[in-house]
Amino acid sequence: MRDATPPSYDGRGLAGVLPRVVASLDGPQLPAAASTTPLPAAKRAVVVLADGLGADLLRRRSGHAPFLRAATAKQDPAIPAVLTAGFPSTTATSMGTFGTGLPPGAHGLAGYQVRVPGSDRLFNELDWIDGPDPQQWQPHPTVFEQAGAGDIPVTMVGPTKFDGSGLTTAALRGARFAGARDLGACVDAAVRAVRATPRALVYLYWGEVDRTGHQHGCESWQWGEAVEQLDGELRRLRAMLPDDTSLTVTADHGMVDVPDSAKTDVALDPELRAGVELVGGELRGPQLYCTPGAAADVAAVWTDRVGDDGWVMTREEAADRGLFGPVDPEVLPRFGDVIVAVHAPIGFVDSRVMNPRIIALIGQHGSLTDAEQQVPFIHLPAR
Missing domain, CATH: 3.30.1360.180 (Gyrase A; domain 2)
Incomplete structure (x- = not known):
């Protein structure tokens, strides 16, 4: 059996997504943007993170995602369309990596269930119930905070329940929150946010692909339907964005079925x-x-x-x-x-x-396999 291959925590990994986009907006140059081809310049940017949309699954079931399939085919070969998520390949840890541009060993969001050092209990980094102060648990500045300090207005779009949550505060603080109940409403909110200012970074989170994969399996027809819905709304989002706005699509981890x-x-x-x-x-x-x-x-x-x-x-x-x-x-x-x-x-x-x-x-997910580690990086530059 081969040795466990470490993930990338620079521009070839999830850690580099937001720093690379911020750099394309002429914002702060953050370390995680290094070691990869710079993205084309833009005035505004929308970044979509589709929870659970692993690159391996997307590739194998690309018939459900014609818009993303076509965008991947047209992407500049110098910009690799696959990144590594990081370990463990789980949402809480990946959100820390995505939101800070740092590896788990630095941001400290160590997993789904983690023991607080010196205690005899676990706490769940997703729901953060009875968890430590999130700003003490993860004290490093987020990419959103650094972008805001660079005069780039930042908006986070997603389900209202995430506004002010422990994980949001730890990993993604620094953005104005715009809550929405469904994916169509999220897309509409993202378009409003990006059009509101001449310079903007908008982050849209959607979790339905992950939820469907957990409940029905990522090989199920229901998973395919969830991806079809996402793909259709991403097509609509792209069509409504101003010409000076880039669109980037990624994910936090992949998934495998475990009976x-x-x-x-x-x-x-x-x-x-x-x-x-x-x-x-x-x-x-x-x-x-x-x-x-x-x-x-x-x-x-x-x-x-x-x-x-x-x-x-x-x-x-x-x-x-x-x-x-x-x-x-x-x-x-x-x-x-x-x-x-x-x-x-x-x-x-x-x-x-x-x-x-x-x-x-x-x-399920969390391990080091390509199916869990590899996530898409689909970048559509400003027109």
Whole structure:
């Protein structure tokens, strides 16, 4: 089995999307925009992040996305149409990477469920219930804050429930929020925002593709319908944008289907739970928080059990391999003592701490496979 390949955390990865767009608006030159071809100059820009729209899925099921398929075919070959999301490949971590232009080892949004160092509990970085102060948990300036300081008005468009949420505050603060109930309303709000000022950055988030993939599976006909709806609205968005406005489409992660029969419950497996205090992370990327001194033994047991179906490493080994990018010493303890990343269509759950509804989801992500890591980068320049 090949070694785990670290994601890119520069312009070849999700970290570089917003910095590259900001640079194209003659805004601040941020480090993550390096190591790649600059984007064509524009006065205004709209960036759409479609949650769960992995590049592998989009490529294989491109019949559902004629607009995106055509845009990819016409894209400048010097601007690669595929980026890596980062590890773990999960929304909370990817939003940190996308919103700050920093790797997880710096921004510290370490996964779906994370243990606060020094505590005996997990908190969910998506819903942020009983979580730490988001601005202390992620203190680095966001790309939106830096763009605003560069006199680029920034608007975030998405479901109203995300306005002021913990994750939004941690990863995406610095934008004026425009709430909308459905995708058509989001597109209309984005068009209004971009037309309101002669210089603008508008970010539109849409989560229906991800929700559908989780519930029905990313190979389902329902997933195809969700992508068709997205594709049609993106076509409409492009047609309504001013000529001096670019449109960029990306995602936070991909997805694979995992049947219930391929999910192992750590709570029911004495061997796997030995020495493990808490199981955080994702079904396909468990992070094991161990009793003091047990990490080496836990890693050995899990390595034997996982075998050729994935990678098992200590936290320090994962950091040394560059999976989190450069790591701040204060952030390192947020990651599990033992990191697991599977590449077979399997997963590990812990029914003691995981919601049964989450365990039952078909579409899953979090690991290092191309299907989960690779995300589209489709850039339509200003006309």
